[in-house]
Amino acid sequence: MRQKFFVLILSALICNGIIYFYFNVGLLFMVLLTIILLIGLANSIQHKHAILRNFPVLGYFRYLFEMIAPEIQQYFIERSTDGKPFSRNERSLVYQRAKNIDSTTPFGTQLNLKEHHYEGIKHSIFPAVVNEELPRITIGGKDCLQPYSASLLNISAMSFGSLSENAIMALNKGALKGNFYHNTGEGGLTEFHQQGGDVT
Incomplete structure (x- = not known):
């Protein structure tokens, strides 16, 4: 991948240099390509990070996505009922009650009622024995x-x-x-x- 990077960046620099020589445009883009080339050279000769050595510039995206992975998980992947030790719904409930805001949520539950550990009242499909005295x-x-x-x-x-x-x-x-x-x-x-x- 290193070889492809240098081939592409040098080809882009040569093309941009020709355009700048004949049309006097693209100086800023040439400076940007030069900076990227210098970063790539520095990363290709260092021995601390294997990812940056093999992917001189693209390797930074790996560290970027790794850094924002918790936020991506929290805001785009994780459901409101997921999350440990407290779900988003449970945190929202605490925030609302702490701020003295109505914490009632209409339209039923978001939980899976068929899970064995779900706590709630369900209708029985068979007649139940009626207690003589209610609890x-x-x-x-x-x-x-x-x-x-x-x-x-x-x-x-x-x-x-x-x-x-x-x-x-x-x-x-x-x-x-x-x-x-x-x-x-x-x-x-x-x-x-x-x-x-x-x-x-």
Whole structure:
């Protein structure tokens, strides 16, 4: 490859010299070719880097791509769910919460739900045995004066402003029937939240 480099660069210099001699143009290009030739000569006689010795000028591109390889991997190849120890999605979630920005992402998950280590709730294709009592957890440790039992599944925060009064009443009565909590949301407590009984 060294021989091809010198043949090409010298041929280009000779052609450029002829053009400059007859037409008085191309001086800057000739200076540039001379600099490249000197770099190639210096690299061809050094013994420290084999790549630069065999590829006197093109070898620099190898080091350039090696230097920016992590950025190429991060911005063009790596998916938002890849990356160790934390993925881009996990980092974005931390940044958003640290800046008090809404961290909710719509349109479902980007994770592979079929992986064996995926944690989530999936529909069963076979009928399941219905528990007589739904699982609950006690809130409050041994030093808590008023511990209370909470259901693992509850109604999340949906304000009255985003739902109708009938929807609120239906949710509240369902919470009473299932003996779990009904979060009123940022809209606060209304009379429709109390149709089923006590609201927490």
